[in-house]
Amino acid sequence: xxxxxxxxxxxxxxxxxxxxxxxxxxxxxxxxxxxxxxxxxxxxxxxxxxxxxxxxxxxxxxxxxxxxxxxxxxxxxxxxxxxxxxxxxxxxxxxxxxxxxxxxxxxxxxxxxxxxxxxxxxxxxxxxxxxxxxxxxxxxxxxxxxxxxxxxxxxxxxxxxxxxxxxxxxxxxxxxxxxxxxxxxxxxxxxxxxxxxxxxxxxxxxxxxxxxxxxxxxxxxxxxxxxxxxxxxxxxxxxxxxxxxxxxxxxxxxxxxxxxxxxxxxxxxxxxx
Amino acid sequence: xxxxxxxxxxxxxxxxxxxxxxxxxxxxxxxxxxxxxxxxxxxxxxxxxxxxxxxxxxxxxxxxxxxxxxxxxxxxxxxxxxxxxxxxxxxxxxxxxxxxxxxxxxxxxxxxxxxxxxxxxxxxxxxxxxxxxxxxxxxxxxxxxxxxxxxxxxxxxxxxxxxxxxxxxxxxxxxxxxxxxxxxxxxxxxxxxxxxxxxxxxxxxxxxxxxxxxxxxxxxxxxxxxxxxxxxxxxxxxxxxxxxxx
Numbered sequence: 001x002x003x004x005x006x007x008x009x010x011x012x013x014x015x016x017x018x019x020x021x022x023x024x025x026x027x028x029x030x031x032x033x034x035x036x037x038x039x040x041x042x043x044x045x046x047x048x049x050x051x052x053x054x055x056x057x058x059x060x061x062x063x064x065x066x067x068x069x070x071x072x073x074x075x076x077x078x079x080x081x082x083x084x085x086x087x088x089x090x091x092x093x094x095x096x097x098x099x100x101x102x103x104x105x106x107x108x109x110x111x112x113x114x115x116x117x118x119x120x121x122x123x124x125x126x127x128x129x130x131x132x133x134x135x136x137x138x139x140x141x142x143x144x145x146x147x148x149x150x151x152x153x154x155x156x157x158x159x160x161x162x163x164x165x166x167x168x169x170x171x172x173x174x175x176x177x178x179x180x181x182x183x184x185x186x187x188x189x190x191x192x193x194x195x196x197x198x199x200x201x202x203x204x205x206x207x208x209x210x211x212x213x214x215x216x217x218x219x220x221x222x223x224x225x226x227x228x229x230x231x232x233x234x235x236x237x238x239x240x241x242x243x244x245x246x247x248x249x250x251x252x253x254x255x256x257x258x259x260x261x262x263x264x265x266x267x268x269x270x271x272x273x
Numbered sequence: 274x275x276x277x278x279x280x281x282x283x284x285x286x287x288x289x290x291x292x293x294x295x296x297x298x299x300x301x302x303x304x305x306x307x308x309x310x311x312x313x314x315x316x317x318x319x320x321x322x323x324x325x326x327x328x329x330x331x332x333x334x335x336x337x338x339x340x341x342x343x344x345x346x347x348x349x350x351x352x353x354x355x356x357x358x359x360x361x362x363x364x365x366x367x368x369x370x371x372x373x374x375x376x377x378x379x380x381x382x383x384x385x386x387x388x389x390x391x392x393x394x395x396x397x398x399x400x401x402x403x404x405x406x407x408x409x410x411x412x413x414x415x416x417x418x419x420x421x422x423x424x425x426x427x428x429x430x431x432x433x434x435x436x437x438x439x440x441x442x443x444x445x446x447x448x449x450x451x452x453x454x455x456x457x458x459x460x461x462x463x464x465x466x467x468x469x470x471x472x473x474x475x476x477x478x479x480x481x482x483x484x485x486x487x488x489x490x491x492x493x494x495x496x497x498x499x500x501x502x503x504x505x506x507x508x509x510x511x512x513x514x515x516x517x518x519x
Contacts, residue, residue, distance in 0.1 A: 102364060108327070110348040
């Protein structure tokens with residue numbers, strides 16, 4: 001006798017809980033992954049930002065109501081960077097899982113493929129949110145503080161930005177047939193996204209040096225995620241960044257679902273028996 | 274009364290970009306049957322499995338699992354299916370129990386029921402005592418047992434096994450072959466087992482011989498032997514897969 005056909009809301013809930021729980025468990029038990037996820041932004045904060053503090057002065061601009069140190073400015077960008085790397089790492093692990101076979105178990109479960117992919121994204125976003133809060137905790141000890149309401153408002157914004165950046169990674173992974181191809185794509189995606197954004201310098205400063213770069217940075221979805229996080233951290237709404245990030249998430253997600261459609265063939269089509 | 278049809282494949286074809294992988298396949302598998310899908314490497318076995326599990330999609334032909342079309346009613350169809358893939362698919366960082374609970378979650382099983390079923394399946398495979406060990410601590414044969422337990426957890430109607438004994442030592446192979454035949458013998462489950470190892474065939478099995486994407490023979494072992502005018506399965510297999518070779 002088969003189990004009763006189960007696509008009820010509770011089935012969806014159990015499946016998502018299973019996928020998210022598995023990802024969280026793997027993350028907390030892989031200590032080196034946890035530490036390396038934190039080292040990168042901390043190096044930027046303690047070394048890069050400290051070095052550039054004197055040369056990169058910041059004017060008063062929203063959401064800040066006074067002059068700020070450079071470390072304070074780049075902290076939201078580093079939060080987004082954590083999520084960007086996490087999104088790319090999740091998609092890398094999907095390519096790996098696909099090559100190794102464990103992705104197949106997920107894909108043959110009796111749930112819609114879009115839901116399975118969304119669950120993987122939620123799992124990745126949840127891990128990235130955890131990383132960001134740990135990073136902010138360390139930043140707080142370094143006297144980079146925000147109002148407590150900001151830390152609360154940040155949670156849904158981080159989830160959204162994590163989903164958006166994860167969906168971008170998922171989309172990329174749907175086009176990558178082999179693990180070896182991933183490194184090149186990462187270089188063509190991560191570095192342009194990060195450096196052509198407001199993570200390290202504000203838009204007005206970019207505009208002073210290049211109008212084209214300013215336009216690219218302005219419409220870069222990563223910039224919008226950074227601004228969403230920046231405003232949320234200071235308990236201020238930023239509807240433009242929110243809307244832009246939401247739309248980018250929907251577009252990337254829809255494209256990833258098409259990319260993982262079996263009629264296109266999600267597995268590498270190599271020989272076999 | 275005729276046993277229920279667990280898997281029906283009709284006029285199924287599939288091609289990769291430059292190569293036909295499967296050509297007009299037609300066959301049925303009934304509950305209580307153990308069907309060995311024999312074919313040399315490159316015959317199309319893994320492609321057929323990818324289509325049955327809907328990892329690939331074919332526009333030509335139809336696959337039904339317990340009456341549900343795999344393309345149009347994929348969720349209902351997949352709920353009836355248990356799969357053991359050729360490649361290991363356990364999460365090596367998780368324990369046996371965690372791997373099985375993860376699968377139970379994906380199938381929407383209630384936690385209490387899932388634990389009962391896990392205990393039943395692991396005990397049948399003599400693995401219950403090792404449920405808290407990480408998958409990476411198990412040897413190849415024991416991992417396979419856990420994968421079989423996982424595939425049976427949601428009580429499917431069809432169990433697909435894609436060369437599950439490749440790379441295992443003889444005692445592990447023998448144990449798995451015997452256990453799967455016993456499962457089919459219970460009458461509720463249909464088994465489709467892809468293999469290129471002829472000694473895994475039992476005399477009461479059904480055989481499908483696949484070669485270059487086409488079915489060369491399909492039927493109970495005695496019928497296939499008769500069709501090939503052979504006395505052993507080995508000779509029959511050679512007859513069907515080497516015809517036309519110099």
